[in-house]
Amino acid sequence: MFNLYTFVMKIIIIGGVAAGSKAAAKAKRILGESSDITIYTDDTHVSYSSCGIPYYIEGNFEDYETLIVRTPEEFEKNGIKVRIKHRVTKIMPESKQVLIFDMENNNSFLESYDKLIIATGARPIVPPVKNTSKQKIFTVRKIEDAIEIKEKLKSSKSAVIVGGGYIGLEMLEAFVKNNVFTTIIERSPHLMSVLDEDMSDEIMTRLGSINKGRFKILTNESVISFEDDIDGQVLTTTETGLKIPADLVIICVGVHPNVEIAVDAGIKLGKTGAIKVNSRMETSIPDIYACGDCVEENLIITNTPVWMPLGSNANKEGRCAAINSSGGFDEFHGVLGSAVTRCLKVTVSMTGLTEKSAKVLGIETITATVTKSDKVSYMPDAKNITLKLVADKKTGKLLGGQAVGSGDTDKRINTLATALLAGLTAKEFANNDITYAPPFSPTIDPLLNAAQILISKLEKDSEPAPRP
């Protein structure tokens, strides 16, 4: 064996959580010794499971290091340099250099690159609320957040969570399981407002039935201030005048893409405000790639831009950016908007368009909602799920689905996601041959049941009007 390349490819990766660490590992596997790969990050850790933080706080495992997929030392062993606490402060595309600030030694230096991969991720949004509390109000993103919240939790009996989306619900579970009375404050009229209202209501109803006085959900409420309470707690005040004292406050009202450094370098953003990339993860500037939570995606169903900052996407995008920046060819065609979360016994899962998001895009839809047992109902562990399918009224094409319940929802949504990927109509999907046995599904799965309802509605619509 001999090395065909005399050229050593120098790749700089900014950010090292999901997309960045994946890109580094993949590029090294492709290029081997003919590469010089460095991850710069202002974080204290790389390659960790941000999505796992709620489960660490909940107590599913004891050691926060379990969240870490690969340590800097492990990267170094594989020939990848990792510089934590190093903030890239400027990208200079013309000279193909980046300016780096060493946060520990307080000095800056320049580094050149052949290829640059931006994987700067996203940061939690902190609303501009009056905050006179001396106590820390937490967000959930980094390893430090995880450690600090878990420590604080030990001495907490009550908590406030601002925001009722994915992370809000996951933190609710974590706190309730630790016997901490928790109040969720959600600005919109619904939890998980990304879903259609009827499905959000389903979540509320189902959470209500298992509440047992362990938590409170306030919707249509905005926080206006945090203050120190006399008992050493934080007092959260809402617009309607509610005052909620709690030992621990978490803000999870969404995230914002870290795009400032890209914008500064002249890299174009997309309509969503995240970095615009093509299917090869190339930005608007040559030799600069971007991937992960800082980029926007193509929604496969409609070929419209979306921003879906999720770990699963980051991983695939990191891989694609690595292959292309290493001289290979790979394409990432986009996302379907698939996601899942769990709050106590209620799982919430979705893919594709909702009725309301289709409406925004000007698509006329029909929908079918079924509430059914997830297995044959005589099985002792049969549980109930509510599934909603959305299809294009004109073409019959499946557009999306949402599922809420104590039973098996997420994998059914995956089956649907595959149908969306392939562009199947309700009719094509309805005779899908999916597995059946009493411990796994009813004879007619809720998915096929709902698809049949869609077909009936579509056929009804296409019948000629009755004679007068």
Add this chain to the structure above:
Amino acid sequence: MFNLYTFVMKIIIIGGVAAGSKAAAKAKRILGESSDITIYTDDTHVSYSSCGIPYYIEGNFEDYETLIVRTPEEFEKNGIKVRIKHRVTKIMPESKQVLIFDMENNNSFLESYDKLIIATGARPIVPPVKNTSKQKIFTVRKIEDAIEIKEKLKSSKSAVIVGGGYIGLEMLEAFVKNNVFTTIIERSPHLMSVLDEDMSDEIMTRLGSINKGRFKILTNESVISFEDDIDGQVLTTTETGLKIPADLVIICVGVHPNVEIAVDAGIKLGKTGAIKVNSRMETSIPDIYACGDCVEENLIITNTPVWMPLGSNANKEGRCAAINSSGGFDEFHGVLGSAVTRCLKVTVSMTGLTEKSAKVLGIETITATVTKSDKVSYMPDAKNITLKLVADKKTGKLLGGQAVGSGDTDKRINTLATALLAGLTAKEFANNDITYAPPFSPTIDPLLNAAQILISKLEKDSEPAPRP
């Protein structure tokens, strides 16, 4: 409202378990009062879940009536006549009549039909083995079987199951959970011989690790006789001379389609030996439809005939036969060969072609097998699954998959089944946006992981040969 039809459509349905009862109910819903629908069956029950019998015997529910979806009385209430213990002995297509034998009153009579639906199902194969035992040797098919086996089980400490397929494994679970020491005798070298050998081995290994002396699996063994033992047990003797005494013996070595009456009427069978129907469930004789376990299906992936006598297929076929015989138009395009079963903590699921079944069809394949956690491994309930994907070496098209494990296998197979339905290649499937959260799947799902391996292998194969 007035009735547009003066003509009353007379539909006779032979058989009333899954396909027959579905066909009756659907036809009645379509035609309403302008129909005269009768189910004739030599069985004592209609509309029951044959697939649920192992779970009844296991003790998941107490009352056998739970297995019954609709009683004859419920059908009658909806205007559908049900004649149990009535065997149709002859079909006379020229006069459009059937000859029926009333098994209770011992008399025969003729009935005419406008449309005839054959849903005669299948019957267990009983091998031609010397049987001098006075005790009943059971098969697992009908409600009576369920009741008798459950009764016998009460006084049993040991059992022999002949046949290690789906039902054999389900009965093994049922018996072991009732503390009955069970021996499975399987003629072929593998349990679940429908799978590839490596995946069958996986089942053996996994069952072995949870056995704890509760059961024995003998492969490569054929039964040659059943005799009465001195202790009042049945003594099962195998070809190699093993003698196994047991209180209870079950035979589940497969089923045979009930096609004799159709053959006698001149209806054509397919290559598989089951009744041949077109996509509208029409047989070779006008106005005679067939559906359920007695018909063969089209395997969508290859457009070749298969026989998949499963409840899920029967249901869809019954529906299709009803729509078409009622004057509507519907098509059933075929099956993918999806199935699932559970034996204790081991689930086994498959769809599409195996490596070996593809070989029989002359298709050159590549495969990828991964053994991975079904969730992020730090979740306390993470379990392990082994997943094998099969793709066409020439085209990269996905052909099938098999999954074995204690974790979530069946719904992943459903996701794959949808890809097979749509004819996706490994490459098209690999970037599928399926849901991710730590309690539900690892960041890279085993499905996508295996698809990536397929792609690597495909790319390797398509690389030009190295220079000499």
